[in-house]
Amino acid sequence: NAGVTQTPKFRVLKTGQSMTLLCAQDMNHEYMYWYRQDPGMGLRLIHYSVGEGTTAKGEVPDGYNVSRLKKQNFLLGLESAAPSQTSVYFCASSRPTSYAYNEQFFGPGTRLTVL
Amino acid sequence: AQSVSQHNHHVILSEAASLELGCNYSYGGTVNLFWYVQYPGQHLQLLLKYFSGDPLVKGIKGFEAEFIKSKFSFNLRKPSVQWSDTAEYFCAVIPMDSNYQLIWGAGTKLIIKP
Numbered sequence: 001n002a003g004v005t006q007t008p009k010f011r012v013l014k015t016g017q018s019m020t021l022l023c024a025q026d027m028n029h030e031y032m033y034w035y036r037q038d039p040g041m042g043l044r045l046i047h048y049s050v051g052e053g054t055t056a057k058g059e060v061p062d063g064y065n066v067s068r069l070k071k072q073n074f075l076l077g078l079e080s081a082a083p084s085q086t087s088v089y090f091c092a093s094s095r096p097t098s099y100a101y102n103e104q105f106f107g108p109g110t111r112l113t114v115l
Numbered sequence: 116a117q118s119v120s121q122h123n124h125h126v127i128l129s130e131a132a133s134l135e136l137g138c139n140y141s142y143g144g145t146v147n148l149f150w151y152v153q154y155p156g157q158h159l160q161l162l163l164k165y166f167s168g169d170p171l172v173k174g175i176k177g178f179e180a181e182f183i184k185s186k187f188s189f190n191l192r193k194p195s196v197q198w199s200d201t202a203e204y205f206c207a208v209i210p211m212d213s214n215y216q217l218i219w220g221a222g223t224k225l226i227i228k229p
Contacts, residue, residue: 042219042221042222043219045217090158092159106158106159106160
């Protein structure tokens with residue numbers, strides 16, 4: 001099993017450009033998440049999905065959109081990139097059987113720079 | 116608002132030293148607790164987790180953590196660190212009413228000097 005994979009690994013954008021980050025998991029997990037990681041701030045949840053066709057906002061959703069058309073894929077879109085979106089983006093997935101059992105599995109990350 | 120505090124942002128130790136990284140959370144109800152590790156250039160990996168039962172939890176690579184409910188703490192320990200433990204360590208908490216969302220600490224960067 002590949003686990004959680006992310007495409008691309010690195011990307012440089014100019015302000016105002018758009019892009020989509022792809023996350024794929026082969027563990028048949030119901031839940032998927034997009035985080036951003038910035039120095040000294042830990043991980044902050046952007047959006048998440050509790051199942052195919054559903055999405056919800058996390059802590060820092062502004063400037064991002066997501067889609068979960070297939071259970072195994074979770075897309076993160078930036079419609080008009082801004083320098084403040086320079087960050088490392090992590091995707092994660094989980095299959096919580098209750099609130100108690102929600103171990104998240106992470107992808108390798110995408111390092112995005114917006115000039 | 117619920118939060119997780121990691122007391123030290125940077126820790127530098129020599130090999131063979133003992134390690135304790137602090138983690139406190141602000142939630143009065145039932146929680147589940149995690150420590151994740153991120154080695155340089157790698158993604159986050161689960162180090163250990165506490166769901167219920169024995170409050171002393173053992174994880175991979177000789178790490179352990181103790182859940183002290185009365186202190187709202189879940190400190191990470193290792194008796195003797197190695198150079199390969201150089202990494203960033205994150206504490207995370209799931210409160211019972213959080214809809215499965217983890218609340219993350221800001222992380223502690225650990226550097227082990229050989």
